[in-house]
Amino acid sequence: xxxxxxxxxxxxxxxxxxxxxxxxxxxxxxxxxxxxxxxxxxxxxxxxxxxxxxxxxxxxxxxxxxxxxxxxxxxxxxxxxxxxxxxxxxxxxxxxxxxxxxxxxxxxxxxxxxxxxxxxxxxxxxxxxxxxxxxxxxxxxxxxxxxxxxxxxxxxxxxxxxxxxxxxxxxxxxxxxxxxxxxxxxxxxxxxxxxxxxxxxxxxxxxxxxxxxxxxxxxxxxxxxxxxxxxxxxxxxxxxxxxxxxxxxxxxxxxxxxxxxxxxxxxxxxxxxxxxxxxxxxxxxxxxxxxxxxxxxxx
Ligand SMILES: C[S@@+](CC[C@H](N)C(=O)[O-])C[C@H]1O[C@@H](n2cnc3c(N)ncnc32)[C@H](O)[C@@H]1O
Numbered sequence: 251x252x253x254x255x256x257x258x259x260x261x262x263x264x265x266x267x268x269x270x271x272x273x274x275x276x277x278x279x280x281x282x283x284x285x286x287x288x289x290x291x292x293x294x295x296x297x298x299x300x301x302x303x304x305x306x307x308x309x310x311x312x313x314x315x316x317x318x319x320x321x322x323x324x325x326x327x328x329x330x331x332x333x334x335x336x337x338x339x340x341x342x343x344x345x346x347x348x349x350x351x352x353x354x355x356x357x358x359x360x361x362x363x364x365x366x367x368x369x370x371x372x373x374x375x376x377x378x379x380x381x382x383x384x385x386x387x388x389x390x391x392x393x394x395x396x397x398x399x400x401x402x403x404x405x406x407x408x409x410x411x412x413x414x415x416x417x418x419x420x421x422x423x424x425x426x427x428x429x430x431x432x433x434x435x436x437x438x439x440x441x442x443x444x445x446x447x448x449x450x451x452x453x454x455x456x457x458x459x460x461x462x463x464x465x466x467x468x469x470x471x472x473x474x475x476x477x478x479x480x481x482x483x484x485x486x487x488x489x490x491x492x493x494x495x496x497x498x499x500x501x502x503x504x505x506x507x508x509x510x511x512x513x514x515x516x517x518x519x520x521x522x523x524x525x526x527x528x529x530x531x532x533x534x535x536x537x538x539x540x541x542x543x544x545x546x547x548x549x
Contacts, residue, residue: 281352283355283356284351284352285351285355285383286299287383288347288348288351288383291379291382291383292305292309292342292344292347293305294306294308294309308344309344309348310502311414311439311501311502312344312345312348312414313348314501314502315345315414315437315439315501315512316348316349316352316353318437318499318512318514319435319437319514320352320353322435322514322516323353323410323435326409326410326434326435327357327361330409331359331360332359332360332361332362333354333361333362333409333410334361334362334364334405334407334408334409334410335349335354335361335362335363335364335408335409335410335411335412336363336364336365336366336398336404336408336410336411336412336427336431337349337363337364337365337366337412337413337414338366338395338398338411338412338413338416338420338421338423338424338427339366339367339395339413339414339415339416339417339420339421339424339441340365340366340367340372340376340390341367341369341372341415342372342375342376343365343372343376343379343388343390345412345414346363346365346376346388347376347379347380347383347385347388349363350363350385350387350388351385354387354388355385360387361387362387362388362389362405363387363388363389364388364389364390364391364404365388365389365390365391366390366391366393366394366395366398366404367390367391367392367393368392368393368394369392370392373390373391373392376388376390377389377390391403391404394420394423395413395416395420395423395424395427396420396423396426398423398427399423399426399427399430406431407431408427408428408431408433409433409434409435410433410434410435410436410437411424411425411427411428411431411433411435411436411437412424412436412437412438413437413438413439413440414438414439415439415440415441415509416440416441417441417442418441418442418443418444418445419443419445419544420441421438421440421441421443421485422443422445422485422544424436424438425438425485425488425489428515429489429492432517433517434516434517435514435515435516435517436489436494436513436514436515437512437513437514437515438485438512438513438514438515439501439509439510439511439512439513440478440481440482440485440509440511440513441509442474442478442509443477443478443481444474444477445477445481445541445544446477446478446480446481446484446538446541447467447473447474447476447477447478448477449537449538449540449541450467450473450476450477450536450537451473453537454467454468454473457537463535463536464537480532480536480538482498482511482513483532484529484532484533484538484541484545485513485545486498486513486515487525487528487529487532487545488525488529488545488546488547489513489515490520490522490525491522491525491526491529491547491548492522492547492548493517493518493519493520493521493522494515494516494517494518494520495515495516495517495518495520496513496514496515497513497514497515498511498512498513498514499511499512499514500512522547522548522549523549526547526548526549529545529547530542530547533545
């Protein structure tokens, strides 16, 4: 029998180590009481109960988002009996259904989730799914986020507003909705927004001649990217100008979604003057004065 050399031993050790290497943590763990039927209906689990790889990305986002906002939901729930939540640009309502299943379902109260979307087919499907799953405190309305602000299909009192990848200016309309309803919590993952980039483009020629700052958005790709970034900066300032405390973070690694910025605003009745001044100054400096109505402030 041949004797093993130190090199052999090292290699055997390596093999054993890799053989017993802990498996990567499961991408998704079920919580007690979580509805398997819901996960199958959302095509997150296959019919035979395995994880559907295509849906994993969406689920990771929604689950991750839930982890961020669960403590805030608990805080609100400790302070008042019922919670009304509106999800704008709900789409297939992954977020609403998962929130309902994980947080609202076990509560024996009148808390309610409302999904708002411009696509009637998705609204109908979500209504049918809520009925099938026996989720009575979920409603879906076929409205734009802008129209929902004055709509009587939604209650006057709303505590939480969410908008996950709501298209273009739907995020801004969701913010206006939240401000009108004096929502305590606003959770946004903005999608692309073209409005600011359009205004940059409109004034580009004249602006370039005046100010070196405009180099930031001279190239079309930069116009789009900077437009998107500055839109989110203006959104944060607007929320701060209305007394909210704002946190901005990454929802989940960039490999999962290019639209990955998570904005969480909690109403704290904070001083409004400085964010208001900053917002106005930024609009003027960047030649976006015509957007004062979009980014309105209390004063
Ligand atoms: C990219 S999908 C996101 C859906 C869902 N929130 C998600 O993350 O899976 C955007 C959704 O917003 C809806 N939408 C677009 N513009 C809207 C508006 N102005 N008001 C309400 N919903 C809108 C679309 O119909 C679509 O369902």
